[in-house]
Amino acid sequence: MTIKMFRNCKVHHCLLLMIFTTCIFATLGRPVLRYAYSGIAQAKRSVIISDRCVERLKKIASPNEYLRVIVDSGGCAGYEYKFNLVDTVNSEEDHLFEKDGAKVIVDDLSLSFMDGATIDYHEEMIRSTFRVVKNPNADTGCSCGASFSVKEDL
Structure with a gap:
């Protein structure tokens, strides 16, 4: 019973x-x-941190700072990624990922949109930025790489 x-x-x-x-x-x-x-x-969820992302975070972040990745509504494809350096973690909602001393935080809701994705650092002549690539939950994105739409079959 x-x-x-x-x-x-x-x-x-x-x-x-x-x-x-x-x-x-x-x-x-x-x-x-x-x-x-x-x-x-729920299975254990994760993101992958690329070597380029690790290199860049080691250069710009202090030992007590984290790269926070947020998925927010907006952008030209429906959802967009936002990146910030922060020094606080919300233990109830945040997931901490670490690779070679570089630390990335993703909140629970954002992680549901980017589970299995790779966080990378990309350099071009006109700009340099963190990017989420190889996101298995994303269907299409815009050319800037900052926004995406969610797969409908999930």
């Missing part, structure tokens, strides 16, 4: 999340939390 009640609680949690997501979608016109919850048992 206890197991059945526990399963019902999980079902109710999923229903509440779907209702909340539907309300956000109806208000904003796009699914903000659509991929934030992938079922009852």
